[in-house]
Every structure is written in C-alpha cells, then in structure tokens.
Amino acid sequence: MRTIGAGAVSASLTGAAMVAESKPGPPEKILDATDTVKLKLNINGVNYAVLVEPRWTLLFVLREAIGLTGTKEGCGRGECGACTVLIDDIPRYACMTLAVEAEGRRITTIEGLMTGEELGPVQKAFLEEDAFQCGYCTPGQVMAVEGLLRKTPEPSMDEIRTGVSGNLCRCGAYHHIFRAARKAAIRKTR
Amino acid sequence: MLPQFSYVRPETLKDTVKHLNVPGAAAHAGGTDLIGCLRDGIMQVNKVVSLNALPDLHGIRETADGGLLIGAMTTITEVSESPLVRRKYPGLAQGASEVAGPQLRNQGTIGGNLCQKPRCWYYRGEFNCLRKGGDNCYALDGEHLFHAIFGHDRICVITHPSDTAPPLVALGAKVRIIGPEGKRTIPVANLHVSPADNVRAETVRKQGEVITHIELPRPPENLRSSYRKVRARRSWDFALAGVALALEMDGDRVNKSRVVLSGAAPVPWRSQPVENAISNRRLNAETIEKAARAVVEGADPLPGNMYKLDLFKGLIEEELYTVSRELR
Known part of the structure; x- marks a missing residue:
C-alpha cells in the first residue's frame, strides 16, 4: 500500500512496527442531504471542481457531471467490474x-491511460490480442490490468487471473484478456 | 440513484460517536456493503458517517505481548498481504484473501467485513422479511440453497457472509468498540447475534457504537491456522461452506483446537463436536473420520440445502488430511 500522507498514522503509533498503512482521508465535511457542494476531484492529473450531492x-460524477464516459456502468452494484477505476x-x-x-x-x-490520441500499453495489448467482443466490460478490464501491473509489474498467470477476477466478461473473452495482460506486462517492463 | 442522505466525515472518534448516536445514522467504512444496502433500500439511513478521516483506525502493528492490533479501517487487501498477519496468523490472511474480488478487497475494511448485512436474496430483495421488520422468513419455506444448516432455530436462515470472522473467532480475536458509554472490548466470538436472541440485529453493537480495532492474542507455540472456502464459482462469491482451523499441535497430536464454520449458520459457527473429536488426539485416519462425521451433529438442514451435510463432511476430511500431510 502507499505510505505517502500517512504521517498521522505513524505519529499515532510511534515506536510500533507498521507494516501496512492506508492513507487517511481528507478532513471533516458536513453535507446536508439536499445540498450540493463544490467538490474538487483530481482525475487523470486534472483538477475538476464539480457540484455534487x-x-x-x-x-x-465521472460520467454525468464531468463527461468522462469511458468508465461504464454495468450492474451498478459492485459485482461486474465495468466501472473499475484506479x-x-x-x-x-x-x-x-x-x-x-x-x-x-x-x-x-481509462481516458487517463492515453497519451493524446495514442493508446496506452494495456489498451494496445487488448487491441492486438483481440481481448474483447462487444467491448462493454473492456474499460474495466483494462483498468483492472493497469492496476495489477502498477503493483505487480511481472505477474504470474495466477496473479493475472486473480487481478481480473473482479471483472465479468459476458462475451467470455477471458483467455484473450489473460494474454493481453501478459503482453502488456512484458511491454511495460521492457 | 441512491436515496438522499446527509454526509459527515468526522476527524475524531468523539465526533464520530456523537454523529452515529442518532436513529438513521450509519457508519461508512469502505462502503462496499453500505452502498449496496442503500441502493437496495434495505436500510433506512438519513445520515452517512464516514470513518475515512480517522487516522488512528488504519494499519497493522505488533503489540508488546507479541499479538497484533489491526485498525478497523485497514483494508481486506492489506490484511491479506501483511507479512505479519501471514507469518503469525495464516488463517486470517487466507480468510481475507478469499473475500469477494480484488476491487472490493481494496476498498472493504476488516471492521466492515465483521459488520456486514446478510446476503439472503429475500433480505436483499423486495421482501419485507422478518429481519427487515416483517413477519416471515421467506427462505425457510422458499429458496434456501445457500442458507444455514445450524443455529437458525427455524427463525431466520441467513448465513453470516464474512470470511474473516471465522478465522478471527478461531484465533481468539477481540474487537475494541467505542460508543456513547465509552469503550469496551469483546471477543469476536460474542460480536454476532443469533436469530433466537435478536432477529433484527447482526452484531451486538448498540446505537452510536463503532468498532475501532481488532486485537489478536500472541499465537501459541505450534499454532497451525488456516481457512478454506468452498464456493459455487472460483471468483467473487460467498461461501457455500468454509472452515477456519486453529490447532495447537504437538507432533501429530492436536492439543487444543478451535474449529469455526462459515456458510453454516447466521453467525460464525464454532463446531464443538469437531473440536471434541480431534482435541487431545493423534490426527490419524480414525480421528479424521470421526471429525468428519461429527461436523454435522446437531445440524438442522432444510429441504433445499441437504447437500451441505456432505459438503461439510468432505471439507473437514480434506482440511484435516491436509494438516496431517504437512506433519509428515
């Protein structure tokens, strides 16, 4: 896990052997149910100010307030992975x-993996390995693989399978997705 | 779209308890269960109290007596990957690694995992069931393929959905709770509530109370812990049957044992018949056979989940043979 911004954690447990730290969140904020508030979000390196409930x-917010529609809504209940972001x-x-x-x-x-009009390494690997049919789950699959490779640059096939186990593909392109993940890993570490 | 609620993110435990100590307030840890419950309309919540700005609730550290203290906001991924947890309590690391899928493990917390709402399809669906304030358990006479075979007293036949609670109970863990009346520490074994005691509650937490930490005692010498989960599909599913073992071994002899089942009962289910069958015995074929028969003692299966009897027998047999093979 990341350790930046965990100063408060370390301070509160001085002298203790910390092995895992998650970053404490931003400070207290009280929002009424019917209010909209201005929220600052850092998305793909850009700061956005949006009014949210x-x-x-x-x-x-990504899709409807900001217009970043690459992230898809599938089940809307945490089961399919189409909405995966980092x-x-x-x-x-x-x-x-x-x-x-x-x-x-x-x-x-998914938009943040592009450099201008050029696809990122994971996106390219998905394209080359034919890792989708309908493509609806693809942004989520790509983000799951991207997250996996940022943490585990050289994953085993088991780690790849686990890495995308939270993403459903109704077309059943799994084998191609695994191949794309492996190809992206090789390309990224080369 | 979720129903409307106000949102608070306190920075101190005192403020957190104050905000939670009103009807209709709900704690937001990772949010993986809460958001689903709000979306399905199974809880009436008008205020969400985020625990995300409380820095003292994150992280895992070794205590002076050789145990562990885990902040309730530590993610399931952190628990499953922690070298300290893996070394001292492999059963807990295995339980955490079996929770849901990677995204949910990255977001869900150990405290939240202990406080999950049940996954019964009637409870999550549009049925005003007993647990939601109605008059009937629809699963009892309805579809109950995945439901309980122990401890339901034919009142409410949910199974407890947690994969971390069984190993925590087996390992003798405790939870620290803070609330309007101060702090208290109770065994995880006493955290969950049987339908016979209160069918409307999953944990003994009172209004305004929140789990802050999980305490694990120093592991005894020769502790062997594990968690095994059987599910209908390999990825992202709840347990059909599972078992957490905490065995204190002396050679091939089991000195003391704690055996806790998942997918079995409305609470993490300690199987005393299995413990009696293996404690103070050599772990040989005869003992294992007795233990496998013992696991279904006292079971009250329903017409649609009789298969769980054989599943639990096979599970105990396989898990104990795994232990005995390691001894060779």
Missing part, C-alpha cells in the same frame, strides 16, 4: 464509491 457515486493507483469499483469519498485522491480512468 452526497449520494452521488464517483461513477455518476484510486491512488489501486483498482476500485466507482459504482460503490461515493464521490465525496474520493476527494483528495488521485483518480485514474
């Missing part, structure tokens, strides 16, 4: 994350 999910480099379901909880974090969506 407390009940809005990160997925809703938060501080870690894959999470945007449909199960309140936008207000993502404040102060670094959010990466």
Whole structure:
C-alpha cells in the first residue's frame, strides 16, 4: 500500500512496527442531504471542481457531471467490474464509491491511460490480442490490468487471473484478456 | 440513484460517536456493503458517517505481548498481504484473501467485513422479511440453497457472509468498540447475534457504537491456522461452506483446537463436536473420520440445502488430511 500522507498514522503509533498503512482521508465535511457542494476531484492529473450531492457515486460524477464516459456502468452494484477505476493507483469499483469519498485522491480512468490520441500499453495489448467482443466490460478490464501491473509489474498467470477476477466478461473473452495482460506486462517492463 | 442522505466525515472518534448516536445514522467504512444496502433500500439511513478521516483506525502493528492490533479501517487487501498477519496468523490472511474480488478487497475494511448485512436474496430483495421488520422468513419455506444448516432455530436462515470472522473467532480475536458509554472490548466470538436472541440485529453493537480495532492474542507455540472456502464459482462469491482451523499441535497430536464454520449458520459457527473429536488426539485416519462425521451433529438442514451435510463432511476430511500431510 502507499505510505505517502500517512504521517498521522505513524505519529499515532510511534515506536510500533507498521507494516501496512492506508492513507487517511481528507478532513471533516458536513453535507446536508439536499445540498450540493463544490467538490474538487483530481482525475487523470486534472483538477475538476464539480457540484455534487452526497449520494452521488464517483461513477455518476465521472460520467454525468464531468463527461468522462469511458468508465461504464454495468450492474451498478459492485459485482461486474465495468466501472473499475484506479484510486491512488489501486483498482476500485466507482459504482460503490461515493464521490465525496474520493476527494483528495488521485483518480485514474481509462481516458487517463492515453497519451493524446495514442493508446496506452494495456489498451494496445487488448487491441492486438483481440481481448474483447462487444467491448462493454473492456474499460474495466483494462483498468483492472493497469492496476495489477502498477503493483505487480511481472505477474504470474495466477496473479493475472486473480487481478481480473473482479471483472465479468459476458462475451467470455477471458483467455484473450489473460494474454493481453501478459503482453502488456512484458511491454511495460521492457 | 441512491436515496438522499446527509454526509459527515468526522476527524475524531468523539465526533464520530456523537454523529452515529442518532436513529438513521450509519457508519461508512469502505462502503462496499453500505452502498449496496442503500441502493437496495434495505436500510433506512438519513445520515452517512464516514470513518475515512480517522487516522488512528488504519494499519497493522505488533503489540508488546507479541499479538497484533489491526485498525478497523485497514483494508481486506492489506490484511491479506501483511507479512505479519501471514507469518503469525495464516488463517486470517487466507480468510481475507478469499473475500469477494480484488476491487472490493481494496476498498472493504476488516471492521466492515465483521459488520456486514446478510446476503439472503429475500433480505436483499423486495421482501419485507422478518429481519427487515416483517413477519416471515421467506427462505425457510422458499429458496434456501445457500442458507444455514445450524443455529437458525427455524427463525431466520441467513448465513453470516464474512470470511474473516471465522478465522478471527478461531484465533481468539477481540474487537475494541467505542460508543456513547465509552469503550469496551469483546471477543469476536460474542460480536454476532443469533436469530433466537435478536432477529433484527447482526452484531451486538448498540446505537452510536463503532468498532475501532481488532486485537489478536500472541499465537501459541505450534499454532497451525488456516481457512478454506468452498464456493459455487472460483471468483467473487460467498461461501457455500468454509472452515477456519486453529490447532495447537504437538507432533501429530492436536492439543487444543478451535474449529469455526462459515456458510453454516447466521453467525460464525464454532463446531464443538469437531473440536471434541480431534482435541487431545493423534490426527490419524480414525480421528479424521470421526471429525468428519461429527461436523454435522446437531445440524438442522432444510429441504433445499441437504447437500451441505456432505459438503461439510468432505471439507473437514480434506482440511484435516491436509494438516496431517504437512506433519509428515
């Protein structure tokens, strides 16, 4: 796990052997149910200020408030993985994350893997290995693989399978997805 | 779209307890269960209290007496990957690694995992079942393929969905709770509530109370812990049957044992018949056969989940043979 910003954790447990730290969240904020508040979100390196209701999910804000529609809504209940984004480099379901909880974090969506009009290494590998049919789950699959490779640059096939085990593909392109993940890993570490 | 709620993110435990100590307030740890419950409308929540700004609740550290203290906001991924947990309590690391899928493990917390709402399809669906305040358990006479075979007293036949609670109970862990009346520490074994005691509650937490830490005692010499989960599909599923073992071994002899089942009962289910069958005995074929028969003692299966009897027998047999093979 990341350790930046964990000063408060270390301070509170001085002298103790810390082995895992998650970053404490941003400071207290009280929002009324019917209010919209201005929320600052860092998405793909860009700071956005958006008006949100407390009940809005990160997925809703990405798609409907900001217009980043690469992230897809599938089940909307944390089961299919189509909405996978990276938060501080870690894959999470945007449909199960309140936008207000993502404040102060670094959010990466499928759009953030592009360099201008050029696809990122994971996207390219998916294209070359034919790792999709209908393509609806693909942004989530790509983000799950991207998150896996940021943490485990040279994953075993088992680690790849586990890495995308939170993403369903109704077309059944799994074998091609595994191959794409392996190819992307080789390309990224080369 | 989720129903409307106000949102608070306190920075101190005192403020957290204050905000939680009103009807309709719900704690948000990782949110993986809460958001689903809100979406399905199974809880009436008008205030969400985020625990995400409380720094003291994150992380895992070794205590002076050789045990571990795990902050309730530590993610399931952190628990499953922690070298300290893996070395001292492999059963807990295995349990954590079996929870849901990677994204949910990255978001869900150990405290939240202990406080999950049940996964019964009637409870999560549009049925005003007994647990939600209605008059009937629809699963009892309905579809109950994945439901309980122990401890339900034919009142409410949910199984407890946690994969970390069984190893924590087996390992003798405790939870630290803070609330309006101060702090208290209770065994994880006493955290969950049987339907016979209160069918409307999953844990003994009172209004305003929140789990802050999980304490694990120093592992005894020759402790052998594990967790095995059987599910309908390999990825992202709840347990059909599972078992957490905490065995204190002396050669091939089991000195003391704690055996806790998942997918079995409305609470993590300690199997005393299995413990009696293996404690103070050599772990040979005869003992294992007795233990496998013992696991279904006292079971009250329903017409649609009789298969769980054989599943639990096979599970105990396989797990104990795994232990005995390691001894060779």
